[in-house]
Structure formats: C-alpha cells, structure tokens
Amino acid sequence: MTRSFADRHIGPDSDDLARILGVIGVESLEAIAEKALPASILDGSGLDVLPPAISEHEVLAELAALAATNTVATSMIGLGYYDTLTPPVLVRGILENPAWYTAYTPYQPEISQGRLEALLNFQTMVSDLTGMEVANSSMLDEATAAAEAMTLLRRANKSKSPRFLVDKDIFPQTLAVIATRAEPLGIEVVSADLGAGLPDGEFFGVLAQVPGASGRVVDWTDLIASAHERGALVAIGADLLALTLVTPPGEIGADACFGTTQRFGVPMGFGGPHAGYLAVRNKHARQLPGRLVGVSVDADGDLAYRLALQTREQHIRREKATSNICTAQVLLAILAAMYASYHGADGLKAIARQVHRRAEEIAAALGSAVVHESFFDTVLVAVPGRAEGIVADARSRGINLHLVDADHVGISCDEATTDAHVDAVLAAFGAARQEPTFESIENRTSDYLTHPAFTRHRTETSMLRYLRALSDKDIALDRSMIPLGSCTMKLNATAEMEAITWPEFSRMHPFAPADQVAGLRSMIQDLETWLAAITGYDAVSLQPNAGSQGEYAGLLAIRRYHLSRGDDHRDICLIPSSAHGTNAASAVMVGLRVEVVKCRPNGDVDLDDLRAKIADHAERLAAIMITYPSTHGVYEHEVSELCAAVHDAGGQVYVDGANLNALVGLARPGKFGGDVSHLNLHKTFCIPHGGGGPGVGPVAVRSHLTEFLPGHPLAPELGDEGTVSAAPYGSASILPITWSYIRMMGADGLRRATLTAIASANYIARRLDEHFPVLYTGENGMVAHECILDLREITKRTGVTVDDVAKRLADYGFHAPTMSFPVAGTLMVEPTESENLDEVDEFCEAMIAIRAEIDKVGAGDWPVDDNPLRGAPHTAGCLVAEWNHPYSRETAVFPRGKSRPKVWPAVRRIDGAHGDRNLVCSCPPISAFSGM
Structure with a gap:
C-alpha cells in the first residue's frame, strides 16, 4: 500500500502510536482532543474548503502548472529589487541544503558555530561596505530597516522635536513603512527635497538614500554636516553594490546606514525573503534592534562566537524593549555573505562597474532626455506624454520598465543585464547607441572585504568545503530532533522546498504587472482562503514577513478600528504575565499602554485579576493579547469567558498564533473569541527556520477588521492602509512551501x-x-x-x-x-x-x-x-x-x-559575559586564530 504524504510527514506509525497512547492512558487520538481541549471550543469544521490531499509528485505537477502561468520577463523596474546571478554552488550548498535551512536560531552557540561565523561574515561585509563600525546580523527587509533606523535615531538623540526629515527621493515602499511606524509613536514625518538643503525648524533625525529611487547619486556630506550642526542625527539608505564604487556613508559622517543585501545573490522572489541590514557607529551599538553576533572565548580560552548584547531583549524588557524584532533573515544573510566571499572585493567591483556601464550606455543613447547626470544603475528619462507607450513597447520585447508617471520612465540595470537587453530598451525608445562620456562616479578610496573570509574561497572547491566545514559545526534538524518549546521545529519536506528556486517564482519582481504573476496571485489567494478557513477568520494578509510584523499588523488593525469609531481614548492593552515578550513590545509600537494581567499558580490567566483590570480601564480598554494554547503549554478552559469579558468592555481580542500547531483541525481562534491573530508559517506551516529566518507572519482578522489590513502604495488592490513590509505580499517566494504542505496534508492530515x-x-x-x-x-x-x-x-x-x-x-x-x-x-x-x-x-x-x-x-x-x-x-x-x-x-x-x-x-562552553565586556562584532583578525 502506498504511503500518503501525511504518513511520511507524521513520525509515529500505528505501532508507535499504540505505545504512546498506552503511556498517556487514552484509547485514541480523538480521545486526546476531548480530554485536553475545552469542549466549548472544539471545532473540527471549516476545513471542508481544503482540496483533497495529493501526493508529492502530484503537488509538484500542480506547482509547475501554476508556475507556467507566470511570465518571467527581464526586470528593469528597480525600486530596490534587482535580478542577480546566484552562484550554483550557493544555490545547492545553502538554499537547497537542509543543513542550513533546517537550523534553528543560534541560542545554543556551542552547537551553532557555523552559522554564527557566517553571520559574523555578514556583519563584517556590511560594516566594510558602509564604512560603519557595527552592523547587526540582518533585518527583515530594507523598508523595516529604515523604520528601525528612524526609531534608533530618536532613542539616541536628546532632541525633543517630533519631526523626522525624509528625502523625497526614497523608495515609495520605504516611505510608506516609515509613515506607518511613525504615526502611532507621535513622530511627524516631513518629506522634502534634501538635495536642496535642510528646511527650517527643529528635527531629531534625517533620512536620505544613495542612489535615490530616481537613480540620482548625491553626495550627502554637506547635508550630514548641516544636520549635525542643528542637533540631528542622520541615517542613509545605501545600495551595497554601489558602495563598492562611491564613498560610503560612514566616511562622510552618517550615524546609521540601512538597506538590503538582496542583489548579493538573493533572488527577487516576488518580494522576499531578503536580508535587510542596519549599521551604526560604536556609540549606538547598544541601541541596535534585532540580533548581533559577537566574538568571545570558550572554557579553554579559544575564540568562539555567540549572540551578543540585547538579543531577545524584548523578552526581558517587554514594553521597554527598543523593538519587537526577535528574528532576522539568517538564511538570506548567509547567502549574501557567501556571495561576497565568493566574488571578493575585486569581483564585486567588477560587477558594479558592469552594471554602471550598462546604465551609462542607455543614458548616452537617450541624451538630453536623461534627468540626472550622476547615477549608478538607474536612469530616469523624461518623455512627455510617451511614458506608457514606451513601457508597453518594452514589455512586448520581454522587458519590464518602471512607469514613474505619464512623462517619466525609470530603467534599472543589474548583474543580469546584457547587451541584448540594452538594445531592446533603446529600441523601445527609438534610440541608437552612443559612446558614454559621463564623468566617473568612482570616488571610493578605502579598502573593503580584506579579511581572509572574503579572499580565501574564490574557487568552487574552496567554497564547497567552507560551507561543509561550517555546517558540520552545527546541529540542525537534518541531524537531530530539536525539541524547542514554542518554536515548532517540524519537518520541512523536500517536496515543499523544491519550487522556491524555480525561476517562475524566484525571478519575479514584486511590482511586476499583474498579468505576469497569475500563478503567484492564484497561490496567494488559495493560501488566504485556506488559512482563513483553518483559523475561523474572515480575511488574511500575507504581507507581514515575520511573526513580529504580524503582531504589529494585527494591533495596528485594532487601533485603527477604534480610531474609526471615534474611540481614540482606547489605549490600554492587557497582556498576561506569561506572554511572549514581543507582545508587549508590539503593543507599545502601535501606541498602546501595557497593563499586565496576573497568572494563577497553575499558569492560567487569573480571571479575577483580569476582571479587576477591565473594571479599572473599561473606557480605555483597546485589547487583550493572549497566546492559545498558553505560553505555559496548556489549553486554558476559561478562554471563552476571557474573550467575552473583554468584548463586553468594548475591547478586541488578539490571539497570538505562536502555538497554532496545537489547534489546527481542532479549534479555531476566530470562532472561539479572537478578533485577530498572526500565524507563524515558519512554525505551524513548515516554512523552515533557516537558522533564525526566513519567517512569514500573516495576520488573520474577523470581518469588522478587514478594511484595516495592511495596504501598499504600489499594490492598489490592497488599499492604502498602513504598510508593514516592503513588498505587497511579503516573502512571497517561500509561500509555495506552505501551499504544498496544506495541499499534500489535506484536512484529515x-x-x-x-x-x-x-x-x-x-x-x-x-x-x-x-x-x-x-x-x-x-x-x-x-x-x-x-x-x-x-x-x-x-x-x-x-x-x-x-x-x-x-x-x-x-x-x-x-x-x-x-x-x-x-x-x-x-x-x-x-x-x-x-x-x-x-x-x-x-x-x-x-x-x-x-x-x-x-x-x-x-x-x-x-x-x-x-x-x-x-x-x-x-x-x-x-x-x-x-x-x-x-x-x-x-x-x-x-x-x-x-x-x-x-x-x-x-567549542567548549562560551563565556557570554566576556563577549559583552569586550564587544567585537566583525571578523577578528587572522592573528586571533594563531595556534588554533
């Protein structure tokens, strides 16, 4: 008899199950549900909308059919997303290698030295290229990195001004995420042409970008100096490939630098996942959000790596945390770091020069229509009244350009741009080639990527062995059970993973025309429908690209719901003392005040204390955040009463989906009292942890909150509500994993x-x-x-x-x-x-x-x-x-x-205190390894 996928996924067979049930003392799996869960919430309905389960080969055939409805055009849209040529050794050695993608966050550093070293390489790469002193081990994407940079500058500055200046020439999705983050925090975002100088008035921070969204390359030296004279701090968004040629922000006085490493070998993937970055000066290192890898020593005095400083600090500081970010994009950060290692400084500079040369060739042919004289990879062209026709002509030639408006077209070159692409673009404009005569933009004089990590592995043999040597230092799911409570380290099946590197998914630009991404849109619609049915909610947004972002999006929806009803006084969020620390941090980020609800000795929420807190804050109650089953690993039997008490007082119920693995097919939070939940696809629905990212944290809501789900400035179908991630559908290229899992398991599975x-x-x-x-x-x-x-x-x-x-x-x-x-x-x-x-x-x-x-x-x-x-x-x-x-x-x-x-x-046991006292967060000099 052929075994189903569910039989392959689920570990215990019938004999194992009989032994398990005998030890527990129940007769069947169904009896477990009746004994463990409250009868009032048991609900096996809703899954009838799921299609019947199919096999691995059948799901790959269906995925291939979906992929075939996507059109893989040449992307020259830009706006922070670029085609890239991922070295095959990195595709097979990292993206398709379970030793890397099934690893967990390196909280046990002694058995995580491989991925910690790789992340230290990432931090070194970012620090070197930006000219900054400290970089963290990646952010969720460029736009959220910009928002974190804004709040970091606010914390680091003593200015009382609420104003934050943003150059008008930044990516629209970056501006949208900044605006969303700023509003609940009382930050006033002022957009201005900072190339013309600073406007009047006080402000705590300034943000600009190089190159700008229009492609313009501006020397921000004078702006930074002027901002500092007026008591403001400055963050610069920077393209790391451009920084191989132009003077980095750290060398002209910037206080923080942010961006993405996507074009370092990480496919566009219809928007993600990609590793953003955030780098600062040493004096701001302890303000960095997220994760930071540091160097320490072990019990034998040997060099060792570990997570440093405030890692997981939101679990300790809760509502006083600097950020709710508790994850990173580790797998993609490692890929980007190894791309830099494989190419080295000279290789990256050669790629950058080739990209720039292609842009120069296009600009030379278009002559006076080119808007900016100084550019790196993107050329903005003024074509009054002709833009739509030119973009349509280019599309007919297999190339997507950026339709800026009726009079302007943007053209972005990248590593994959060829002579033939340049000729096709020029043909769409009706232009002929001319020899470029532009003044050079190359003014960087400092060295970068000189550490042996970026000079030793230029051959495939060397890189192959380096990747193997690093993975051998780690315990991942391919070697052992990882019994982590709250983190659900389950099988990431090969069939689920296979499609993520297919070009029909991986090479799609997130702002590609809708008719070119029919397969992806169909998959997204399927997932939204299935996840809504599984959870009992009415609508789902896939935009949040981590659980923390899903929490944030859900609380934003609650806040905006209250504001829409004139209840702007509702600002209290009740959170049990046992809750995930991110809950409190997320609540503060949306402008809510946290009140802690006690737990009983048995771990349940203390309903007496809850009712007292509700009575104290009835008029101001906005929401309660609970995790179900509880963070203590128990099905609380009074959950329905809890939800009803909050609803009766006019509040909303947020059910954290961290433990949804214990509810799927048994109970639905949208039906037992939840108004909103985020779901961790990297836990319950098989997207692998990848050493601490990627993740996907969709937000699911009941109908009255649907209009407050995340919008996006470049995806009109999503509306114009607050944007929480750079891409409209978040980390879309890994959604085939969850789609395949649900498709192969079916309702019964x-x-x-x-x-x-x-x-x-x-x-x-x-x-x-x-x-x-x-x-x-x-x-x-x-x-x-x-x-x-x-x-x-x-x-x-x-x-x-x-x-x-x-x-x-x-x-x-x-x-x-x-x-x-x-x-x-x-x-x-x-x-x-x-x-x-x-x-x-x-x-x-x-x-x-x-x-x-x-x-x-x-x-x-x-x-x-x-x-x-x-x-x-x-x-x-x-x-x-x-x-x-x-x-x-x-x-x-x-x-x-x-x-x-x-x-x-x-390594032996690592001395964490030594690492914090002697903070080193980039690759140590080779002399540190002498004698090892």
Missing part, C-alpha cells in the same frame, strides 16, 4: 498532525515527570503540544542549572529545549508530530541519564563545579588535552556509549 503533536508532548510529559516535574497541566492532567520541565528545586538542591542540562544535551547529540522561558529555571519541550517514537525515546533516555548524573552531583560523587554537566559541552579536543577531572573522558564525550552517531560540539 492536518488534524492528525495536531493530535499527534499533542500525543507526543504528553508522552514526554509522562515519561519525564518523575525525573523532572512537569510544571503545568490542564484540568485533566494534559499538556498541549509542549510541556515545561521544572528544574528549580533540582538546582536549589544540587547546584545544577538549566544551562548545565542544555549544554550536556549537546554531548548526547541533542539540541536543548527552550531554556528559562516562560519560567526561569525550566526547560520547555516540544517534540512536534514529525519526530518518530525512536527519536523521542532517545531524547527521553538522554534526559533520564542526565538526571542520574545530576543525582551524582547531589550525592557528592562529583563536585558542583567539576562534573560532566558543568564541564559540558565536550569537544573532540578533550580526548587529547590534559585531563584533570573526576569523571572519565568516556563519560564526557560518549555518555550513553556509541549507540548514537556522535555530533561533536565545535
């Missing part, structure tokens, strides 16, 4: 996946409870799809901490569960439905063996400060180094014998 995830979590809870008490359970003693193991009493009695257990798990070949979230001193475990019982049992046996080791410490057999747990993780070097420990080398590196393939941690 999705429901079975959810029930199996719950069953596996309860199995772990039963097996480990006597060794590590399970902190929270529901009314019937059940957990949801994850369970929290409580080590606090163990730590108090033995001195062994959650850190010790997490690091020791690496010696057993496992990635650690989520540490100390949502409760300090605990581990949150989520097996997911795609792990088979053998792997789940291996993890349980490892945890039980670790408990035996803890007991030895507690009994005094091993000292608290020198035992296998405190010494973990152990590297291969431990086998040959001097050994003065009270436990054997065998115990250190083969704690359960040699039954499981050994994954060798790359």
Whole structure:
C-alpha cells in the first residue's frame, strides 16, 4: 500500500502510536482532543474548503502548472529589487541544503558555530561596505530597516522635536513603512527635497538614500554636516553594490546606514525573503534592534562566537524593549555573505562597474532626455506624454520598465543585464547607441572585504568545503530532533522546498504587472482562503514577513478600528504575565499602554485579576493579547469567558498564533473569541527556520477588521492602509512551501498532525515527570503540544542549572529545549508530530541519564563545579588535552556509549559575559586564530 504524504510527514506509525497512547492512558487520538481541549471550543469544521490531499509528485505537477502561468520577463523596474546571478554552488550548498535551512536560531552557540561565523561574515561585509563600525546580523527587509533606523535615531538623540526629515527621493515602499511606524509613536514625518538643503525648524533625525529611487547619486556630506550642526542625527539608505564604487556613508559622517543585501545573490522572489541590514557607529551599538553576533572565548580560552548584547531583549524588557524584532533573515544573510566571499572585493567591483556601464550606455543613447547626470544603475528619462507607450513597447520585447508617471520612465540595470537587453530598451525608445562620456562616479578610496573570509574561497572547491566545514559545526534538524518549546521545529519536506528556486517564482519582481504573476496571485489567494478557513477568520494578509510584523499588523488593525469609531481614548492593552515578550513590545509600537494581567499558580490567566483590570480601564480598554494554547503549554478552559469579558468592555481580542500547531483541525481562534491573530508559517506551516529566518507572519482578522489590513502604495488592490513590509505580499517566494504542505496534508492530515503533536508532548510529559516535574497541566492532567520541565528545586538542591542540562544535551547529540522561558529555571519541550517514537525515546533516555548524573552531583560523587554537566559541552579536543577531572573522558564525550552517531560540539562552553565586556562584532583578525 502506498504511503500518503501525511504518513511520511507524521513520525509515529500505528505501532508507535499504540505505545504512546498506552503511556498517556487514552484509547485514541480523538480521545486526546476531548480530554485536553475545552469542549466549548472544539471545532473540527471549516476545513471542508481544503482540496483533497495529493501526493508529492502530484503537488509538484500542480506547482509547475501554476508556475507556467507566470511570465518571467527581464526586470528593469528597480525600486530596490534587482535580478542577480546566484552562484550554483550557493544555490545547492545553502538554499537547497537542509543543513542550513533546517537550523534553528543560534541560542545554543556551542552547537551553532557555523552559522554564527557566517553571520559574523555578514556583519563584517556590511560594516566594510558602509564604512560603519557595527552592523547587526540582518533585518527583515530594507523598508523595516529604515523604520528601525528612524526609531534608533530618536532613542539616541536628546532632541525633543517630533519631526523626522525624509528625502523625497526614497523608495515609495520605504516611505510608506516609515509613515506607518511613525504615526502611532507621535513622530511627524516631513518629506522634502534634501538635495536642496535642510528646511527650517527643529528635527531629531534625517533620512536620505544613495542612489535615490530616481537613480540620482548625491553626495550627502554637506547635508550630514548641516544636520549635525542643528542637533540631528542622520541615517542613509545605501545600495551595497554601489558602495563598492562611491564613498560610503560612514566616511562622510552618517550615524546609521540601512538597506538590503538582496542583489548579493538573493533572488527577487516576488518580494522576499531578503536580508535587510542596519549599521551604526560604536556609540549606538547598544541601541541596535534585532540580533548581533559577537566574538568571545570558550572554557579553554579559544575564540568562539555567540549572540551578543540585547538579543531577545524584548523578552526581558517587554514594553521597554527598543523593538519587537526577535528574528532576522539568517538564511538570506548567509547567502549574501557567501556571495561576497565568493566574488571578493575585486569581483564585486567588477560587477558594479558592469552594471554602471550598462546604465551609462542607455543614458548616452537617450541624451538630453536623461534627468540626472550622476547615477549608478538607474536612469530616469523624461518623455512627455510617451511614458506608457514606451513601457508597453518594452514589455512586448520581454522587458519590464518602471512607469514613474505619464512623462517619466525609470530603467534599472543589474548583474543580469546584457547587451541584448540594452538594445531592446533603446529600441523601445527609438534610440541608437552612443559612446558614454559621463564623468566617473568612482570616488571610493578605502579598502573593503580584506579579511581572509572574503579572499580565501574564490574557487568552487574552496567554497564547497567552507560551507561543509561550517555546517558540520552545527546541529540542525537534518541531524537531530530539536525539541524547542514554542518554536515548532517540524519537518520541512523536500517536496515543499523544491519550487522556491524555480525561476517562475524566484525571478519575479514584486511590482511586476499583474498579468505576469497569475500563478503567484492564484497561490496567494488559495493560501488566504485556506488559512482563513483553518483559523475561523474572515480575511488574511500575507504581507507581514515575520511573526513580529504580524503582531504589529494585527494591533495596528485594532487601533485603527477604534480610531474609526471615534474611540481614540482606547489605549490600554492587557497582556498576561506569561506572554511572549514581543507582545508587549508590539503593543507599545502601535501606541498602546501595557497593563499586565496576573497568572494563577497553575499558569492560567487569573480571571479575577483580569476582571479587576477591565473594571479599572473599561473606557480605555483597546485589547487583550493572549497566546492559545498558553505560553505555559496548556489549553486554558476559561478562554471563552476571557474573550467575552473583554468584548463586553468594548475591547478586541488578539490571539497570538505562536502555538497554532496545537489547534489546527481542532479549534479555531476566530470562532472561539479572537478578533485577530498572526500565524507563524515558519512554525505551524513548515516554512523552515533557516537558522533564525526566513519567517512569514500573516495576520488573520474577523470581518469588522478587514478594511484595516495592511495596504501598499504600489499594490492598489490592497488599499492604502498602513504598510508593514516592503513588498505587497511579503516573502512571497517561500509561500509555495506552505501551499504544498496544506495541499499534500489535506484536512484529515492536518488534524492528525495536531493530535499527534499533542500525543507526543504528553508522552514526554509522562515519561519525564518523575525525573523532572512537569510544571503545568490542564484540568485533566494534559499538556498541549509542549510541556515545561521544572528544574528549580533540582538546582536549589544540587547546584545544577538549566544551562548545565542544555549544554550536556549537546554531548548526547541533542539540541536543548527552550531554556528559562516562560519560567526561569525550566526547560520547555516540544517534540512536534514529525519526530518518530525512536527519536523521542532517545531524547527521553538522554534526559533520564542526565538526571542520574545530576543525582551524582547531589550525592557528592562529583563536585558542583567539576562534573560532566558543568564541564559540558565536550569537544573532540578533550580526548587529547590534559585531563584533570573526576569523571572519565568516556563519560564526557560518549555518555550513553556509541549507540548514537556522535555530533561533536565545535567549542567548549562560551563565556557570554566576556563577549559583552569586550564587544567585537566583525571578523577578528587572522592573528586571533594563531595556534588554533
């Protein structure tokens, strides 16, 4: 009998399932749903709109048919998106390699050294090219990087002015995202022609771009100096390829620099995912949002990498966080960094010169119609009354140009532009070639990308081995179960991934004519319909390109709903104390005030405290944000009463979709009280984490909030509400992953996946409870799809901490569960439905063996400060180094014998405090590696 895709995706077979159910003490998967979930919310309806499940080969055939309805034209639209030639070794070695795309965020740095090194290369690349001192490890896209730059300048400046000046020649999507972000924060965005100088009045910051949206290259030296004289800080958006030729913003005094690395080998993909960047001067390093890779040392004094400073700071500072960003675009940042490594400084400069030469050839032929004399890759042409005809003519020749208005056409060249493309463009204008005689724009004198990371790997052999050497230092899902609570590290099936590199999806410009993207539009419509049905909502926007952006978009919809009704006084957002830290940060970003609701000892929201808070703030209540199942991994049985109490007071209910993996096919938040949810497609719907990004965080709403979903200035079909991401449909090129997953699973498969995830979590809870008490359970003693193991009493009695257990798990070949979230001193475990019982049992046996080791410490057999747990993780070097420990080398590196393939941690335990005291966030000099 042929196995279905659901059978391949779901780990436990019928025999495994019988064992799991026997340990839990229930008769069937269906009985689990009845025992774990409140009867009042059980709802298996809605999935009848999903088409029947199909096989892997059938889904690829359907995807091919959809792809065939897209037209892959030559894109010369520009506006921040450019065709690029991704080296095949990077396509196969990174984008199509599960060792890279199934990795998790490097919160366990000892088993993440490969991707951390790659991200450090990214930071170095950005710092070198921009002339700035510190860059973070990527942003979600260019427009959100610009918005983060704006708020960073505001935090860093002592000015009391609310005004922020923006040059009129920036990309329209960047301006739209800045405007959306600014309004709830009370920032007044003033657009002006800054090339003519600064306007009168006070302002805290200035933002300009090089090259501008029109292609104009302006020397912003005088603007920056003038802004500084008037007490303002300056952010410059910069094209990294152009910066190989022109003086970088850091060398002319800019305080921050932002942009995208898309044209460094990352396909356009109808808008994403791409790695944005944000770089600052050293004095602003601690203001940087998102993630920052730093250099430190391990227990042996060897150089090691780890996430530095405020990483995950929104989980600690909550409403006082500088940003709600808790992710990055790691996979794409790594791709961009390796593109720079493969080409090197000389190769990048050669590409830039070729791009510029093509633009010069077009400009020379069009002569006096060219608007700007100084440009890099984009030529703006004045053709009064002829623009539409010229653009149509070019389209007939297979080329998309930018229709600026009735009188102007924009032409952008890129790495893929050929002589034939130039000739076709000129033919559309009715022009003939002329020899370019423009004054050179090359005025950069400083060196860049001189570190060996950018000089050693120019051959495919060298790059191939470098990528393999880095991935060998990491534990990803292709090597081991990653039992992370709240993060849902499930199978990312090959069939789901296959289409993302097809040119019909990957080479599409996000602002391409609608009739050229029929297949993509059809896929997007399917997903919107399916996700709405699965969640019980009425409409879905796919624009948010991360969970944090989905939260933000959902809260914006709530805020604008209240404003539309004249309820501008509603500004209180209730958030349980157990909630994800991003919830509070997102609420503040949309101008809401956070009030924390207590939780009961069993982890549930304290309804008495909730009712008291509602009574205190009834007239001002805007919303409550809850996670369901709760962040504690429990189905709260009073969720319907909670929602009703908030609605009765005029508030809206935001249900965080982080744990939707435990609801699909069983309950629908849009039907049990939610008004809005964001969904993590990179969790529940199989888009891989990629080492900490890409992600997609769609927002789903009930009908009364539909009109407040994100709009976009270049996608009129979406309306003109606030824009939250640079591209109209966010990270569209990875949507085939979720589309394929739903298409292959079907309604029954999705429901079975959810029930199996719950069953596996309860199995772990039963097996480990006597060794590590399970902190929270529901009314019937059940957990949801994850369970929290409580080590606090163990730590108090033995001195062994959650850190010790997490690091020791690496010696057993496992990635650690989520540490100390949502409760300090605990581990949150989520097996997911795609792990088979053998792997789940291996993890349980490892945890039980670790408990035996803890007991030895507690009994005094091993000292608290020198035992296998405190010494973990152990590297291969431990086998040959001097050994003065009270436990054997065998115990250190083969704690359960040699039954499981050994994954060798790359470094010993890392000293995080040393890294923060000695902040280094770019590639260390080669001398740092001497003797290693």
